Amino acid sequence: MGFGIIVFLAVIIGVLGSPGVTSRPEAAASADVSAHPNSVPETPEIFGQEKVLVLEEVEEDVMMTGELNPNQYPAQRAAKVVQHYLNTCYGSPYRVIGLNRVHSGNAQDVTDSGRKFQLEISVQDFISNKTEKCSAEVFFPSGGQQRSPQVHASCEELPKINTQAQEEALYQKYKTNQSRLSAELPDSFGHIDPDMEPLWHLGTVASSFIMLNESTENTLYNMAQVANITQLATENEQLKFDYHILLHEMVSQEIIHWKLLFTWSPPAGVKVLQMEQLPHSHHHEPLNTR
Numbered sequence: 001m002g003f004g005i006i007v008f009l010a011v012i013i014g015v016l017g018s019p020g021v022t023s024r025p026e027a028a029a030s031a032d033v034s035a036h037p038n039s040v041p042e043t044p045e046i047f048g049q050e051k052v053l054v055l056e057e058v059e060e061d062v063m064m065t066g067e068l069n070p071n072q073y074p075a076q077r078a079a080k081v082v083q084h085y086l087n088t089c090y091g092s093p094y095r096v097i098g099l100n101r102v103h104s105g106n107a108q109d110v111t112d113s114g115r116k117f118q119l120e121i122s123v124q125d126f127i128s129n130k131t132e133k134c135s136a137e138v139f140f141p142s143g144g145q146q147r148s149p150q151v152h153a154s155c156e157e158l159p160k161i162n163t164q165a166q167e168e169a170l171y172q173k174y175k176t177n178q179s180r181l182s183a184e185l186p187d188s189f190g191h192i193d194p195d196m197e198p199l200w201h202l203g204t205v206a207s208s209f210i211m212l213n214e215s216t217e218n219t220l221y222n223m224a225q226v227a228n229i230t231q232l233a234t235e236n237e238q239l240k241f242d243y244h245i246l247l248h249e250m251v252s253q254e255i256i257h258w259k260l261l262f263t264w265s266p267p268a269g270v271k272v273l274q275m276e277q278l279p280h281s282h283h284h285e286p287l288n289t290r
């Protein structure tokens with residue numbers, strides 16, 4: 001079975017008000033959307049007000065073991081899990097790591113226990129735009145009960161990006177914030193104020209804890225929106241936040257609501273206290289902080 005034809009999907013983008021566009025980390029990740037379950041779109045190109053996605057329709061029988069096609073879903077989904085893992089290890093309001101490219105991949109069945117992926121990928125810090133090639137291993141446990149994938153990754157340079165000064169300034173700003181911030185990112189006009197971008201980045205990093213925990217071989221997650229963010233009273237020198245996050249599961253096309261209670265400080269990083277999946281009709285209320 002050979003490769004199919006190239007499919008062009010043209011999406012007309014309505015422009016209201018100012019032509020300025022707010023750049024967000026998930027904007028790059030949104031290129032992962034595919035109409036065909038085995039296809040991965042190329043990076044979108046913008047021509048005036050028309051956005052054209054070029055999709056490559058591929059074979060139905062995707063190779064699941066042995067050497068993998070880097071552009072097909074087994075390698076891509078495993079690589080996205082590595083992205084979420086790296087964010088849980090190194091992410092901050094000024095360091096958000098995303099998948100740039102899958103160079104090669106190999107998968108093997110581990111007898112009666114799951115499937116292991118060996119990957120060579122490039123990841124990118126969306127804020128500094130620095131890119132690094134990394135080696136990674138992802139193990140998806142088998143069995144009916146949902147268990148988080150196990151990840152090991154070797155990336156030497158990205159964790160060394162120095163964001164200490166910016167993080168300390170942000171920490172001091174919100175540590176002395178008596179009004180205890182409450183906001184929606186982006187707002188109803190799709191805009192994120194530059195002063196609020198670090199909190200959007202913080203939500204992206206914190207949501208990686210959920211996406212890493214929930215990922216399987218058959219999922220592909222991105223954060224779609226911070227529907228609400230509330231700053232809670234600071235405890236033990238840690239800033240404390242209650243986020244209502246919308247995740248986009250790209251395979252099923254579901255938008256899934258989560259509440260996420262976590263703390264952050266420059267020395268300790270993000271520490272998740274509670275994760276709770278919500279019904280679609282949920283109206284946000286702060287998490288019980290007992």
